[in-house]
Amino acid sequence: MLSLDQIRGLSRQTPSRIVLLVIDGLGGLPGPSGKSELETAKSPNLDGLAARGICGMVDPVGRGITPGSAPGHLGLFGYDPARHIVGRGILEALGIDFDVRAGDVAVRGNFCTVDENGIVTDRRAGRISTEENARLCEKLRSIRLDGADVLVEPVKEHRFVLVFRGEGLTGGVSDTDPQQAGLAPVPARPDTHRGQKVADLANGFVEKAAQELAGSRPANMVLLRGFSQHPELPTFQELYRLNPAAIASYPMYRGLSKLAGMKVLETGATIRDEIDTLKQHFAEHDYFFVHVKKTDSSGEDGDFDAKVSVLEELDALLPRVLELEPDVIVVSGDHSTPAVLKAHSWHPVPVVLYSKWCRPDGVKEFSERACMSGGLGRFPAMEIMPLAMANALKLAKFGA
C-alpha cells in the first residue's frame, strides 16, 4: 500500500464528482428473526446499487477492533486511524462545533465539588444544569494565563471544553481528575519535557478556577482530562486536490470533516434535508461526505426496528442522490452498531462502490452476508479513498 505522500503525487484535479454516503453504525447482527437490520430492511435501491456496482467488507481499524466515531471516520477519509489520533479533548470540542485550529490543545473539563480540605466529594458536581454550567464558564473566561489564550465553552450538565491556543503547545499531559471521589485533584504532569508548557498552563488554570469558583455551590472546582492536540491531518486539498464538502447534521461529524479540510455545508436535521443540501451544492464541489446518524443512535438504543426504519427511509431517498449522477458513489459505514449489542462493535462494515469503471461482481443485495463475497473483498476502510479517486479517474499511474 502506498503512503499518503505517494498518493499525493498521483492525484489529479478533474471535473468528476465523488459522493461518500456514510451510514453511521451501518453493520449489524442477526436479531430474533435470524436476519440483521440491513437484511431485514426493504432496501431495493441499495440492492440495485449493489447489483450494478462492486461490493465488499471494510475493517474500519482492524479485525476485532471496535472503533469510536473519530477513527471510524478517519479511516473512511483515507487516514490510518491507528496513526492519526483524535484525542478526547479535541473530540469534545468538535462535538460542540468549536472551531479547533492547528496547534490548539483541547481538554475535557468537569465541574466538580471539593470539601474544605480540597478533597473531591462529587466528580460531577451533582450534574449541574447546562444553564448553571454556562454561567460558570463565563467566570472561567476571565482567567488569563501567560503563554496561551484560554478558551472555555460549556458542553452539557457538568461538562465543558477548555482550549489552550498559542505557540509551541503539545498534548501528552496527564489528567487532573483523580478518577474517584475521596481524593484530591492531581496536578497535571507532562509525559515528556515537551509537555511542560501545557502542564504549567493547566495547573495555572486549575488554581485560578478554584479562586473563581470558591463561592459557588455545588460546583466549586474543575477536573481536567484528555489533553489532546489538533491532529493536523494533511487535508483533502493537499492530498487529493479535491474541493471537498461535508453534509452532517451532528456537530462531531462536521468537526471531523473540518479536520480533513472539508467545507461544512449548512443543513437540516433529517436525511431529506441533507440530500437537499447535496443537490443544492452539487455543482460547487467535487467530493461530498454525507453523514446519516440515526442508524447508529437506534443501534445504541438497542432498537432493532428503529434502525431498520432509518435504513428504509434512507433507501427511499437514495434515488435523489443517484439522479445527480455522481461519477463515483460509495455507501458504507464508520463501524457496526448491532442493535443486539447496543454499542459500537468490531464487525466489518458492508461497502458498495459504483462508477462507470467499477468491475461489477455477482452481489445483488446490499447486506453483511452478500457483501462478504463481493469483488472488493475485505479490506481496510482507509483504502476506500484511493479506490474512489481511481474510479473518478483522478489518480495517475504509479511508477513508469
Next chain:
Amino acid sequence: MLSLDQIRGLSRQTPSRIVLLVIDGLGGLPGPSGKSELETAKSPNLDGLAARGICGMVDPVGRGITPGSAPGHLGLFGYDPARHIVGRGILEALGIDFDVRAGDVAVRGNFCTVDENGIVTDRRAGRISTEENARLCEKLRSIRLDGADVLVEPVKEHRFVLVFRGEGLTGGVSDTDPQQAGLAPVPARPDTHRGQKVADLANGFVEKAAQELAGSRPANMVLLRGFSQHPELPTFQELYRLNPAAIASYPMYRGLSKLAGMKVLETGATIRDEIDTLKQHFAEHDYFFVHVKKTDSSGEDGDFDAKVSVLEELDALLPRVLELEPDVIVVSGDHSTPAVLKAHSWHPVPVVLYSKWCRPDGVKEFSERACMSGGLGRFPAMEIMPLAMANALKLAKFGA
C-alpha cells in the same frame, strides 16, 4: 507478512521448477457484451488449469493504485513496489536493453532546439529521425567528465539515454527540462547534498553537449529528466537460492528481470518463440519468468477483440508449457489494461497457481469474476513469490 530477509533465511535449493507466466495487462472490464476480454476468450486450457489449481485476485500495488510496468513486475517478483522504485531514467535504459549496473545513475535525454539566446523553441527538436539521433549521440560520446564515465545511447526520434557510471553517485537531482518552450533550460540541482556530484556531472554534460551540438540544426541542445539510480534489488539468487531465467521479447521486461538477477534468454517475437525458448532451456534453470506483451498493447489500443485473440493464442499454446511439467506454474498479470479504458488500470488481476500441493478450490474458469471467489482470496501480488516457493517445497518452516 515476512520481510525479504526473513524469507531469505527459509529458502532452500531443490530440483523443483517454477514457471511464472505473466500476461501483461491481463485484467479487463466488460465490453458491450457484458463480458471482459478474458471472459470472452475461448480459453479451455486456462480454464482447465483454474479447475485443477487454486485461484485468486492480486493487487499489484494496492486498491485503487494503477501500476506502471515496473511496479507491476516488481510485485510479481516479490518486491514491495511501494518501497523499491525504478525511476524514469533507469526504465528508459532498460527499455533499450542497456546493461544498467548497480551504482549507475540513468537519465532520459531529449534533443531540443534553442534560439540564439538559449531559449528552448522546440523541446523535441521537431522529432528528429532516429538516424539523426544516432549521429548526434556519437558526438555526445566524445564528452569526458571528471568523476564518472559518461555513456550515451540513442532511443528513438529525439530521445536518448545518458548514464553516469562511477563511485558515490546518487539520484535525487532535478530535471534540466523547463517543461515548456519559451524558457531556458534549468541547471540541475540536487534534492539533498548527496546529489551534488551528479548535479555537477549533469551541468558539465549539458555545457559540453551545447558546444558539441552548436552547429547542428534543429537539434542544438539537450534536456535531461528523470535522474534515477539502479534500485539495487536483492537478487533471486540471494533471496531464494534460485537460478532464474527470463523469457521476454520486449527489452523493458528483460531489463526488469535483470534487476532481479535473472538470466535473460535469447528468444523471438511471438508467444510460440518464447515457449520454444522455455522448452529448450527448461533443464538449465529452476525458475522461469515468461512474459506475454501483446495483451497489454491491444488493451492500450482499445482493441477488445485483439486482446481476446492474444488470450486465445496463448491458451492454445499453454499445453506446450504444461507438458514440461513444471512443479509450480503461476499465471497472472502485472496489472489490468481494460480495452474500454485504453490504459493500465487499478483493477485487481486474476491469478491461478497449480502444483501437486496446491489446495484446489471451486473455481472452474480463469476469469475476473470467477477468480474473485477463489481460494487464494485477494492479496498483494508480492505474496505470489513466497506462495510459489512454498508450492515448490523450497521454503522451510518459519520458527520452531
